[in-house]
Amino acid sequence: MRKAQSFFLFISAWYLLSFLNVLPYPHTTAITFATLLVEGDPVLGKTIIEHSISSILRVVTGSGIAFLISIPLGILMWYERVYSLFYPILEVLRPIPPLAWIPLSYILFASFPNPTVFAQIFIVFVGAFFPSFVTISDYARNTPSEYIELAEVFGGDEMKILRRVVIPYSIPGIITGIRVGLGVGWMSIIAAEMIATSGSGIGYFIMVMYEVGGRMPEIISGMAMIGIIGYGMNAILLKLEERFPWHSKSRT
Amino acid sequence: MRKAQSFFLFISAWYLLSFLNVLPYPHTTAITFATLLVEGDPVLGKTIIEHSISSILRVVTGSGIAFLISIPLGILMWYERVYSLFYPILEVLRPIPPLAWIPLSYILFASFPNPTVFAQIFIVFVGAFFPSFVTISDYARNTPSEYIELAEVFGGDEMKILRRVVIPYSIPGIITGIRVGLGVGWMSIIAAEMIATSGSGIGYFIMVMYEVGGRMPEIISGMAMIGIIGYGMNAILLKLEERFPWHSKSRT
Amino acid sequence: MALEVKNVKKRFGDLNVLDGVSFTVEDGNFACIVGESGCGKTTLLKIIAGIERADEGEIIYNGRPVKKEDIGYVFQDDRLLPWRTALGNIQFAMEMRGITDKEKAKSYLELVGLKGFESYYPHQLSGGMRQRVGICRALVVNPEILLMDEPFASLDAQTRNRMQMELLKIWDRDRKTVIFVTHSIDEAVFLADKIVVLSKRPARVIDVVDIDIERPRDRTDEKFISYRRKIMRCLSSINHAPQT
Amino acid sequence: MALEVKNVKKRFGDLNVLDGVSFTVEDGNFACIVGESGCGKTTLLKIIAGIERADEGEIIYNGRPVKKEDIGYVFQDDRLLPWRTALGNIQFAMEMRGITDKEKAKSYLELVGLKGFESYYPHQLSGGMRQRVGICRALVVNPEILLMDEPFASLDAQTRNRMQMELLKIWDRDRKTVIFVTHSIDEAVFLADKIVVLSKRPARVIDVVDIDIERPRDRTDEKFISYRRKIMRCLSSINHAPQT
Amino acid sequence: TTKNTVNLVKLSPPDMLEQIKLGKIDAFVAWEPFPSKAVESGFKVFMTSKDIWPNHPCCVVAYKIGKADDKTLRALVWAHVKATRFIKNPENRDKIIEYASEFTGLDKRTVSIALQNIKYVEYPDEKEFRHYYEFLKESKILKKSVEELGYESEDSFFNDFLRKDIYQEVIKKLDENPNYVPEKASSIKLGYITGDLHHLALYVALKEGYLNQVFDKVELKQFPNGVAIMEAFRLGELDAAYLGGAPATLKRINDGIEIRIVAGVNNEGSAIIVMGDVSKPEDLAGKTVAIPGFGTVQDFLMRKVLAEGGLTVK
Ligand SMILES: Nc1ncnc2c1ncn2[C@@H]1O[C@H](COP(=O)(O)OP(=O)(O)OP(=O)(O)O)[C@@H](O)[C@H]1O
Numbered sequence A, B: 001m002r003k004a005q006s007f008f009l010f011i012s013a014w015y016l017l018s019f020l021n022v023l024p025y026p027h028t029t030a031i032t033f034a035t036l037l038v039e040g041d042p043v044l045g046k047t048i049i050e051h052s053i054s055s056i057l058r059v060v061t062g063s064g065i066a067f068l069i070s071i072p073l074g075i076l077m078w079y080e081r082v083y084s085l086f087y088p089i090l091e092v093l094r095p096i097p098p099l100a101w102i103p104l105s106y107i108l109f110a111s112f113p114n115p116t117v118f119a120q121i122f123i124v125f126v127g128a129f130f131p132s133f134v135t136i137s138d139y140a141r142n143t144p145s146e147y148i149e150l151a152e153v154f155g156g157d158e159m160k161i162l163r164r165v166v167i168p169y170s171i172p173g174i175i176t177g178i179r180v181g182l183g184v185g186w187m188s189i190i191a192a193e194m195i196a197t198s199g200s201g202i203g204y205f206i207m208v209m210y211e212v213g214g215r216m217p218e219i220i221s222g223m224a225m226i227g228i229i230g231y232g233m234n235a236i237l238l239k240l241e242e243r244f245p246w247h248s249k250s251r252t
Numbered sequence C, D: 001m002a003l004e005v006k007n008v009k010k011r012f013g014d015l016n017v018l019d020g021v022s023f024t025v026e027d028g029n030f031a032c033i034v035g036e037s038g039c040g041k042t043t044l045l046k047i048i049a050g051i052e053r054a055d056e057g058e059i060i061y062n063g064r065p066v067k068k069e070d071i072g073y074v075f076q077d078d079r080l081l082p083w084r085t086a087l088g089n090i091q092f093a094m095e096m097r098g099i100t101d102k103e104k105a106k107s108y109l110e111l112v113g114l115k116g117f118e119s120y121y122p123h124q125l126s127g128g129m130r131q132r133v134g135i136c137r138a139l140v141v142n143p144e145i146l147l148m149d150e151p152f153a154s155l156d157a158q159t160r161n162r163m164q165m166e167l168l169k170i171w172d173r174d175r176k177t178v179i180f181v182t183h184s185i186d187e188a189v190f191l192a193d194k195i196v197v198l199s200k201r202p203a204r205v206i207d208v209v210d211i212d213i214e215r216p217r218d219r220t221d222e223k224f225i226s227y228r229r230k231i232m233r234c235l236s237s238i239n240h241a242p243q244t
Numbered sequence E: 001t002t003k004n005t006v007n008l009v010k011l012s013p014p015d016m017l018e019q020i021k022l023g024k025i026d027a028f029v030a031w032e033p034f035p036s037k038a039v040e041s042g043f044k045v046f047m048t049s050k051d052i053w054p055n056h057p058c059c060v061v062a063y064k065i066g067k068a069d070d071k072t073l074r075a076l077v078w079a080h081v082k083a084t085r086f087i088k089n090p091e092n093r094d095k096i097i098e099y100a101s102e103f104t105g106l107d108k109r110t111v112s113i114a115l116q117n118i119k120y121v122e123y124p125d126e127k128e129f130r131h132y133y134e135f136l137k138e139s140k141i142l143k144k145s146v147e148e149l150g151y152e153s154e155d156s157f158f159n160d161f162l163r164k165d166i167y168q169e170v171i172k173k174l175d176e177n178p179n180y181v182p183e184k185a186s187s188i189k190l191g192y193i194t195g196d197l198h199h200l201a202l203y204v205a206l207k208e209g210y211l212n213q214v215f216d217k218v219e220l221k222q223f224p225n226g227v228a229i230m231e232a233f234r235l236g237e238l239d240a241a242y243l244g245g246a247p248a249t250l251k252r253i254n255d256g257i258e259i260r261i262v263a264g265v266n267n268e269g270s271a272i273i274v275m276g277d278v279s280k281p282e283d284l285a286g287k288t289v290a291i292p293g294f295g296t297v298q299d300f301l302m303r304k305v306l307a308e309g310g311l312t313v314k
């Protein structure tokens, strides 16, 4: 019911904009989108599904590596000495956007077998790493002192406190971190594909359509595809979040 | 002490990379950086400070507007009916990266007096809005049911619960959200400046240096400037976070 | 004119907690509920307050359903908002009803012996102090029905006695309906017009004892001690546990 | 062989809480601490446990500083980890010491009457049940020194009496040193070898009463009642408050 | 099947250089000075654009309809023609090499090689322009027909799009009087592509003072590519610009961005660079080749070569 309302609101706003000649009509776009799902576009010859798969593979690899580092490192930030050693470095590197790494990453990966792919994965890595890291380390560092005190009084050393208190307490933060990180990782791959490219990917598709011109329905189809994939990834992670029965819940 | 260690670690890693001929030497870069602070670059004729100011102004405007919407809307997501109306739309729009909006935003703002600036601010807006929105709404929706119950039993209506429980509870989330949002906003402006440009900005500077070629120290100086500014913004927000005496603290 | 609890039933999944609880508290009367730990007292209080839903049964106040405005509630855990000071937590309850009267809030803190702690945050207060702030919060809104879940459990004997008398004084002045959960039979006999004894889980009403002693009551009084013994016997009989 | 609290002082900003507290508990003895709400009992226990630092003074156990391994602690708030079940919370304490013995953890839950609630999460337990889980957690690690901060405050009389006897049984078997904070003078006299009476804040030791009654004690016993009266008088004299 | 297919990718010219060095691509087509830069690094020119399509049009000067009046255009075309003639005068060779080196940031040796591959012109050949247009139409890169834009026929479209009258007027005046200077216009916002050697005339016009002679104020704006310039036209941020004929045509038709071409800049000036043994088009089979953009002149050149070798794009 509510979903239908939500959808209705969205489509109405879109029709209004089309009426004002700002966007192509939803139905035109829908037809283009449907066509692109099965047929390649004349310019690139690939379906939007093929482009999506390329992008998804890059995102999954890049963010996967990012999470492999950001989760343990974020948790370890709970240690004051790790925090004070790494925090300044990470805080200086963090605001450098993934895109700004493009020139550097090309040079860094020059000797690798497939440098464009490495560079793109690296850019996704940079994009996914920092937001997930910030969220996870925020959580870990905010572990309530009551629980730390509890573990201490029972003789838990720092290692045990980390494993039995900080980590379980931070699990919701880890999942939120993964969600936010995947989001930014997804953004980064699209951006990376827009600038440097290896012949496929949704960002590449949008950029080529934009450059060739006159393909607003194709561009919006590409954006819609990005939205749908992002929505899917998020929905899966939200399902995961519900798995924690002790997780404080708001009313439903 | 620890900061010095941190700095030392960073510089050593850099020298190592320079030794392997991957990056220019830190001292070469430092000289370039210092020069760029006071003197304009031969290609663009602007100091790095001037570029920074342009970028900062765009980020502050774009993210400012984003927060003006994401904070109240994020909080309002606590209401089940607001949530179910807006969540699906926002979840579909969220994963569309700021850069993918470039073509659309140009068309949307074509009739405005200064369309490039509007488009860039819009891209920052998109970049800053979603991460801050997700963080804030996550917090708001996770307001402990104990506190809601408390407010309810004292006859608080939804409005009062929102104002007196959900909002104060979400303040740390709002600040984290602003931090994360500013980070992505900052990324987005750099990206936006790299693609479409209005003649100044750090992203523009880096991209021009990259295109002209052979200016690795300039590129790294630009990245360093981005890092320094981002660090500064973050530090200010962390100071703000410390203002909340009730905020659960980890050991120091 | 009364608060009627009618055949209230409640299960949590497989766990049968309330199995048809019924009793009536006349308007302006002071009722105590006693029963074993985990038998369902808190659940019952929450159902009366309307923050937990009963599976069956109903709560009637003066012939109509209970409204939020009727209720003042003291939680078993202190449940203070960590971002508000002691005074702020009391004002919170007032704000929920649209009242603002800082002086009144202050005067209640003074009443419970917390003058000078107005601007302390919950984590800076002792357990008993936090509980007292919770009591002020319930009293300050002048409720028609005051629900108190073991409010004096973490107080020392002196403070507890003082608080009992203060509570009776306030109650005597305003004659509100009070439902007071306690584990102390002594406390129940000292305070109540009527004691509702619950069985172990699933809880049913095993006995309702009217305490017919003039106030102020004397704990060394013959009648007092005999009431105490009666309740104890009643409780231990259900529990089939040896009495010390 | 004793636990010595030597001239412990503690201030929180302007608030003077402990003003030179000294007493000694012989090895294997059971000591109770009584004192007004907010006088500093919890603070003192935390200092003994080493999770709060004293401004002055020291804690000596058998001639050396107290170690974490010596301590079992029952918190005034139940402080259960919300992501662990009842059983998991007890195992938590064991894990902190590198022990894993699920059966032992289970047997303690049974001891406090929580058989069948092993897999309940804290928010699904009643106040008294949560507190009992907290007690198991402290007992399960077999500490040399057991620090208990009002562990029975949220229990009904029956359960409380049962728990008191269980505690004495365990203590009698292992003869650990126990420091037990309570507000119930009755409880203190029933349990303790020695009762430490603290003044109101800033706390000083006002009296140390050795309870010289054979165990098991009878609450109706002449001697028991006279000890009770003594402690009460002692407390009320400091507080300058009328005694009920 | 890989026997006669080619993997075509889109890259920006600076990236092409990096990627061919990394062995990631086997060949690329780009405008000068990138081919010469590649030669500098040891790569080989496979074919220059002159070999593929002699006299093909490349960059042009365009203006936004309604943003520049005839007086402004006359001034602009005059400065451009003066600068082009300056470049073509062999006496100025050393000066030109110096200007080219300043403009692109490359050493003089590289630019002098690159300059040999560029033919600076004053106006493009209309027939060749239509040839290119046919390619866009056939490959379905054009989304709209000229009829949809409101023209009766392709002829009438090209008559409007390639505006030659100003140029003819200016050269006629110059023929009559070599010292002719048109009436001074107030100001112009002029765009060009960063470091593109094709746009050397603009730099010369600036350095030799031609632009200042006919404008009170000249505002220059750099862009990374022609697409960005077309977007700037759409937004009304530019009055006129130097850009490739490809994006100009594509976006004129596909996006309806209203511009006209008032002068040519250069013909030819692109080349295909290869790595390893490539001596005939067939040798590109199974390789990865890069173009700067779909629908560009370079794209067309590459496809032409591939077709000659019987290769298809994958
Ligand atoms: N972190 C803190 N910051 C400031 N004041 C504190 C802090 N912790 C405790 N106090 C103060 O110290 C005093 C003693 O607190 P404590 O918790 O030790 O009392 P208590 O004897 O355990 O009381 P109760 O019986 O009510 O639990 C109180 O006045 C309290 O406000």
Ligand SMILES: Nc1ncnc2c1ncn2[C@@H]1O[C@H](COP(=O)(O)OP(=O)(O)OP(=O)(O)O)[C@@H](O)[C@H]1O
Binding pocket: C012, C015, C017, C035, C036, C037, C038, C039, C040, C041, C042, C043, C044, C076, C201, D120, D123, D124, D125, D126, D127, D128, D129, D154, D155, D156
């Ligand atoms: N949300 C819940 N989910 C599942 N079981 C619950 C929930 N809340 C309470 N229970 C169970 O209901 C029973 C009664 O709980 P309740 O808190 O009402 O007891 P109580 O009488 O207040 O006990 P105490 O005196 O110890 O506070 C307990 O067995 C408890 O485990």
Ligand SMILES: [Mg+2]
Binding pocket: C041, C042, C043, C076, C149, D126, D127, D128
């Ligand atoms: Mg209860």
Ligand SMILES: [Mg+2]
Binding pocket: C126, C127, C128, D041, D042, D043, D076, D149
């Ligand atoms: Mg205490």
